[in-house]
Amino acid sequence: MRKALNLMGLMSKAGKVVTGEDLILKNIKNSEIKLLLIANDCGKNTYKKLVDKTKYYRVDTCIVFSIEELSRAIGKENRVAVGITDLGFSNRLKELIREKGGCIDNGKN
Numbered sequence: 001m002r003k004a005l006n007l008m009g010l011m012s013k014a015g016k017v018v019t020g021e022d023l024i025l026k027n028i029k030n031s032e033i034k035l036l037l038i039a040n041d042c043g044k045n046t047y048k049k050l051v052d053k054t055k056y057y058r059v060d061t062c063i064v065f066s067i068e069e070l071s072r073a074i075g076k077e078n079r080v081a082v083g084i085t086d087l088g089f090s091n092r093l094k095e096l097i098r099e100k101g102g103c104i105d106n107g108k109n
Helices: 002-013 021-029 044-057 067-074 087-099
Strands: 017-019 035-038 060-062 081-084
Touching: 002 017, 002 067, 002 087, 017 021, 021 044, 021 081, 035 044, 035 087, 044 060, 060 087, 067 081, 081 087
Parallel strands: 035 060
Antiparallel strands: 017 081, 035 081
8 A cells, every 4th residue: 555655645746635624525516536535544424424425426435544644645634535636646546555455435326
């Protein structure tokens, strides 16, 4: 998963990530987010709110990393979720996560 976390750092530097619950929800509604990464140790209410939105708007979701891992990868503190806005980056990140046995929920269920 180290490659996936490194790629997230690159995406952050390229300005292709969105953080913060309100911004993420706004960008999901506007179809800007191609992949949403939610920390596996986030709170139940935040988790439910984000997952409900991603299912409704059919946004791919991944729950693999911890808050600490997500935060460190993008160079910001205490990030519970990270939205990826670039299709190419999100596809590559999904490949890396699947290679390591991670799961992507495509929100179509």
